Amino acid sequence: MATNIRDLIQIPIGDWVETGVDWIRTNLQGPLDGFADGVGFLADGLESLLLFLPDWVLGPLIIAFAWWRVGWRFGAFALLAMFLIAAMGLWRETMQTFALVIGASIIALAAGLPLGIAMARRDGVAMVIRPVLDFMQTMPPFVYLIPAAIFFGLGKVPGTIATVIFAMPPAVRLTNLGIRQVSQENVEAGLAFGCTTRQLLYKVQIPLAMPSIMAGINQTIMLALSMVVIASMIGAGGLGNTVLTGIQRLDVGLGFEGGLGVVFLAILLDRMTQSFGFRRRKD
Amino acid sequence: MTAKITVENLYKVFGPHPEEGMQLIEQGLGKDEIFEKTGNTVGVQDASFSIEAGEIFVVMGLSGSGKSTIVRMLNRLIEATAGRVLIDDRDVNSMTRDELIDLRRRDMSMVFQSFALMPHKSVLDNAAFGLEVTGVEQAERESRALKALDQVGLKANAKSFPDELSGGMQQRVGLARALAVDPSIMLMDEAFSALDPLIRTEMQDELVALQREQRRTIVFISHDLDEAMRIGDRIAIMEGGTVVQVGTPEEIVAQPANDYVRSFFYGVDVTRVFNAADIADRRQVTVLERPGVSVRAALERLHANNRELGVVLDPDQHYLGTVTAETLAAQMQTESAPSYASAYVSDLNPLPAEMPLDEVVTRSSQTAYPLPVVDEHGHYLGSISRTAVLKTLDRSGDQ
Numbered sequence: 191m192a193t194n195i196r197d198l199i200q201i202p203i204g205d206w207v208e209t210g211v212d213w214i215r216t217n218l219q220g221p222l223d224g225f226a227d228g229v230g231f232l233a234d235g236l237e238s239l240l241l242f243l244p245d246w247v248l249g250p251l252i253i254a255f256a257w258w259r260v261g262w263r264f265g266a267f268a269l270l271a272m273f274l275i276a277a278m279g280l281w282r283e284t285m286q287t288f289a290l291v292i293g294a295s296i297i298a299l300a301a302g303l304p305l306g307i308a309m310a311r312r313d314g315v316a317m318v319i320r321p322v323l324d325f326m327q328t329m330p331p332f333v334y335l336i337p338a339a340i341f342f343g344l345g346k347v348p349g350t351i352a353t354v355i356f357a358m359p360p361a362v363r364l365t366n367l368g369i370r371q372v373s374q375e376n377v378e379a380g381l382a383f384g385c386t387t388r389q390l391l392y393k394v395q396i397p398l399a400m401p402s403i404m405a406g407i408n409q410t411i412m413l414a415l416s417m418v419v420i421a422s423m424i425g426a427g428g429l430g431n432t433v434l435t436g437i438q439r440l441d442v443g444l445g446f447e448g449g450l451g452v453v454f455l456a457i458l459l460d461r462m463t464q465s466f467g468f469r470r471r472k473d
Numbered sequence: 474m475t476a477k478i479t480v481e482n483l484y485k486v487f488g489p490h491p492e493e494g495m496q497l498i499e500q501g502l503g504k505d506e507i508f509e510k511t512g513n514t515v516g517v518q519d520a521s522f523s524i525e526a527g528e529i530f531v532v533m534g535l536s537g538s539g540k541s542t543i544v545r546m547l548n549r550l551i552e553a554t555a556g557r558v559l560i561d562d563r564d565v566n567s568m569t570r571d572e573l574i575d576l577r578r579r580d581m582s583m584v585f586q587s588f589a590l591m592p593h594k595s596v597l598d599n600a601a602f603g604l605e606v607t608g609v610e611q612a613e614r615e616s617r618a619l620k621a622l623d624q625v626g627l628k629a630n631a632k633s634f635p636d637e638l639s640g641g642m643q644q645r646v647g648l649a650r651a652l653a654v655d656p657s658i659m660l661m662d663e664a665f666s667a668l669d670p671l672i673r674t675e676m677q678d679e680l681v682a683l684q685r686e687q688r689r690t691i692v693f694i695s696h697d698l699d700e701a702m703r704i705g706d707r708i709a710i711m712e713g714g715t716v717v718q719v720g721t722p723e724e725i726v727a728q729p730a731n732d733y734v735r736s737f738f739y740g741v742d743v744t745r746v747f748n749a750a751d752i753a754d755r756r757q758v759t760v761l762e763r764p765g766v767s768v769r770a771a772l773e774r775l776h777a778n779n780r781e782l783g784v785v786l787d788p789d790q791h792y793l794g795t796v797t798a799e800t801l802a803a804q805m806q807t808e809s810a811p812s813y814a815s816a817y818v819s820d821l822n823p824l825p826a827e828m829p830l831d832e833v834v835t836r837s838s839q840t841a842y843p844l845p846v847v848d849e850h851g852h853y854l855g856s857i858s859r860t861a862v863l864k865t866l867d868r869s870g871d872q
Contacts, residue, residue, distance in 0.1 A: 378550050379589035383603040383654070384578030393606065397593045 211337055226347045229297065233346045237289035245272075245281045256458065259465040271454040280432060280451045287418050287428030288455060290346065294353035294414045299407060302358045306365025306406070307391070316366065323359040331356050331420050339424045349426025353417040360409035368402025369395045408463045415456050429455070476523040476559075477658065477690040478547060483520040483556035485542050485714075488513030491554045504713060516542040518714040520556070524707075526657075527688035529681075531701040533737070534711030540694045543711070544660050547692060548581050549573055560658070578607045582651035586663035588643045590635040596622065596646050597631040603654035614653075621653035622646075624683065641672035648676075652683070661693045665700065677704050698737045702726075710734050723751050749833050750826035752865050753846035753855030768811040772801045784845060784853060785813055792823050792845050792853040823847040826854055830865065837862045 214222070240248065249272040257265030275284050309316040334355050338348035372395050380394035396403070422430025429451045436445025486494035486507075494513030497506070504515045517539040524530040532540045545551040547558055549565055558565040560580065568576065582603055590599050598605070601618035609617070622628045625645040635643055644664065651659050665673045681704055684691065695701050701708045702722045709719045710730075718730035726747070729735040775783055775798050782797040794817030804811035823845040824833060837844055843856035 373587070373589070375585045375587050375589035376591070378545075379583065379585055379602075380606075381550055382548055382577060382581075382583035382660070383606050383650075384574045385606050386574060389606055393602075394591065397591065400593070 211340055215340065222341050226342045226351075229293075229350050230347045232296065233290060233293040233350050236293045237286055237346070240285040240289045241282065245276050248285070249273075249276065252458070256462060260461050264461055268458060271458060275451055275454060278447045278451070280429065280447060283427075283429045283432050283448070284451050284455060287415070287430065287452070290350060290353065290418045290421075290426060290428055291411060291414045291455075291459065294350045294357060294418070295407075295411045297350070298354045298358040298410050298414065299361055301354070302361035302406075302410065303365050303403070306362040306403075307369065307396075309362065309366040310369035310395070311391075319362065323362055326355055327359045331417055332423075335421065335424050344425040346426055348424050349418065349421035352421050352424070353414050353426075356417040357410045357414040360413065361403075361406040364402050364406025364409065365399065368399030368406070371402065372398040404463070404466055407466075408460065411459050411463055412456065415452065415459060419452060475526055477526040477561065478524040478692070479557075479559040479562075480520055480522050480524075480543070480547075481557040481559070483517055483543070483546060483558065484554045485516040485539070485546060485551060486513050486554045487516050495554055515714050517546070520711075520714075520716045522709055522716060522719050524690060524692060526690050528706040529684060529691045529693055529704050531693045531695055531705035531708045532711060533695050533698065533701045533708055535696060537713075538711040539714040540696075540711050541662055544662055544692055544694050547658075547660060548577055548583065578603065578654070580656055581658040581660060582654050582656040584644070584647045584651050584659065584661040584664040586666055588635070588640075588647045588667075590643060590646055590650075592635055594634075595631070596627065596633050596635065596638070599635060599646050600631075600649040600653050602650055607654070617655075618649070618653045621649040624652055624686075625649045625679070639672075641668050641676065644668060644676065648680075656689065658690045658692070661691060663694050663696070666696065673700070674703075680704060710737070723747065727751075747830040747865060748826065749824045749828040749830070749844075749846045749857060750848070750854055752830070752833075752861050753826075753857050754861060755855040768801055768804050768813065768816065771796065771813070772798065772805070775801070782818075782842065784856065785817070786853050790853055791851045792847045794818070795821050795842060795845060795856075797842075818842055821845070823851075823853075824857070825849070830862075833857060834862055834866070 243251075253265055253268040253272060256268035275281055305319060309319050331352070334352040335348070338352040342348035342351060376394055376398055377390065380390045385393060418426060418428060419430035419433060422428060422434050429448050432448030432451070433445055435441070436443075436448055484495065484498065486498070488494060489512055491513060493511045494507050494515060497510065498515065498518065502510075504518070508514055520539075520543060532543055534540045542551055546553045547560070547565070549558075549568075553566055556566075560576065563576075565573070565576070591602065594602070597615060597618055600622050601609075601614040604614035604617060619628060619631060622631055625648050627642060627645050627649060630638065630642065635646060638646065644667075647664070651661075665676045668676060677700060680691070693701075693704060705722055707719060707721055708725055709716050710725065710733075711717065712733045718725060718734050720728075725734060771783065775781070780798075782795060784795050785793040787793055794813070796813060796816045797818060800816040800818060801811075804816045807815075821840060821842055821844070824836060824847070826846055826848045828836075828846075833844070837857060837859050841859075843858040843861075845856050846854045848854055
């Protein structure tokens with residue numbers, strides 16, 4: 191006879207979370223709305239900017255940027271990618287996704303980088319933040335969609351917020367790691383020449399941690415891109431919508447086209463952000 | 474000479490509860506017992522010494538002997554557990570944060586074993602780092618950094634980046650960075666240990682040359698006795714966190730405090746440590762102070778002292794020549810008035826005091842007579858017999 195532990199004791203964690211979410215919704219709606227407005231302003235602004243520029247202006251700009259940062263081969267790839275995206279009729283969706291990725295990344299980095307620095311400077315902070323990051327990264331991303339939708343409804347704002355939560359951890363982690371990995375003697379050199387704590391951070395620790403920090407930024411952007419597709423389930427729009435429609439209609443062609451757009455965007459973003467990780471000389 | 478840096482009963486205990494470790498030290502427990510009981514490591518134990526202004530003071534010891542810890546307590550990169558560090562009579566350990574930063578910016582700079590340059594900065598900006606931190610405006614700090622780079626022979630590389638330079642050149646940048654702030658004290662933590670031997674010697678010579686131009690107080694950490702002997706005015710030898718001996722290179726080689734100190738001399742070439750003045754001995758020969766005395770009287774004195782030869786000095790102690798019983802006796806036989814001057818042994822030129830021992834060895838093999846040694850003003854310092862040379866060489870052979 192199997193005794194179920196649930197017959198003896200019940201811990202309704204799910205109920206608690208629900209109660210908590212309800213409480214927040216009734217009592218903190220004001221601040222939440224304000225926050226949502228801010229996020230919405232950023233997301234909408236970016237989207238209108240990218241959509242305001244016609245494809246024959248923005249496309250060449252992106253291609254030129256790819257050429258300048260990475261090289262002519264990559265510039266040629268960017269040309270092909272831009273051409274295919276436009277030819278598949280996915281320009282608008284791609285730019286929506288692009289705007290969402292940028293918006294979410296900006297917010298994630300604005301919060302994540304200072305958090306990473308704080309973690310590196312105080313072991314106490316690191317001890318508190320680290321399990322939170324573990325939680326954020328291992329929780330299946332779909333789960334974030336539920337509270338985001340409850341608090342902020344449907345659309346770009348909850349999509350952006352869910353994306354921020356999912357994409358932030360690598361920026362925090364790699365900033366922390368990068369600063370902690372700055373060699374002891376470099377830190378000592380900074381101190382021995384009379385750096386204040388702030389000077390040590392800006393003149394020694396952050397510059398020397400830059401490759402690691404840039405890797406974190408790159409990872410955050412890539413995660414944001416992958417989450418944006420999922421966030422289309424709560425109406426974030428963009429390429430995710432195309433993929434989702436493909437799934438719903440079992441339309442392989444449409445799904446593939448949307449997927450290909452995401453892949454192009456991913457490669458472009460990845461290579462271009464990585465190019466900032468290498469030290470630039472003589473400038 | 475005044476003490477620039479004074480270290481008084483300095484202790485450093487690393488570990489979870491340093492105070493606990495300190496209490497046990499006061500109860501007279503040893504390092505190992507303390508580690509077993511409390512998990513605390515005694516890094517430096519009761520170190521006391523003083524460093525004079527303008528000298529190169531080498532702290533030497535094997536790894537783990539606490540030498541790097543000591544140097545870091547001088548500028549408080551590591552906080553001392555107990556004891557005092559006085560720099561120009563100011564207690565470093567009781568300084569406020571601002572006073573400490575001020576001290577580090579103004580009075581002391583540091584050179585590191587792994588160079589610790591900033592890879593994102595050009596050579597010039599690296600050299601200007603200390604000035605930048607202090608808030609010196611750009612034009613001035615660049616001109617001062619350029620001057621420092623010029624001193625170490627790297628002016629031409631000012632626009633390069635550290636990773637484009639060889640190890641030796643990188644450490645020159647490290648040296649320039651330390652010189653640019655024009656400190657009165659330079660701390661050098663195994664500064665040349667990461668360089669290959671040829672470059673290392675070159676850098677040592679350069680440091681000594683820089684020191685000749687402008688005297689600074691240099692605290693140099695090293696595990697290499699040859700290096701310590703080459704550049705050190707005085708050396709402190711550390712073992713297991715305690716300072717076992719402080720002295721000039723000659724004192725340490727001549728009278729090592731214990732077997733640990735002696736063990737450093739394995740493989741050390743004493744001919745480079747000692748110079749002529751170190752082994753010259755005044756007692757070996759009879760000194761005939763006044764050339765005015767008659768040759769006969771001089772001969773009498775040699776016989777009275779049972780010696781074969783004597784050294785002739787003028788009243789101001791200047792060396793004039795060496796005479797032997799034989800040459801004096803020969804003078805007695807001559808028809809003309811006997812004189813000292815004609816009794817001098819020919820071809821016996823005095824050695825300068827700073828002549829290295831290896832050259833002394835060559836010279837002593839060329840003559841049967843003890844070699845006289847004089848200082849730069851010609852004052853007689855003593856003579857070196859063949860036996861003395863052999864004894865000195867033998868001492869290094871023992872080890």
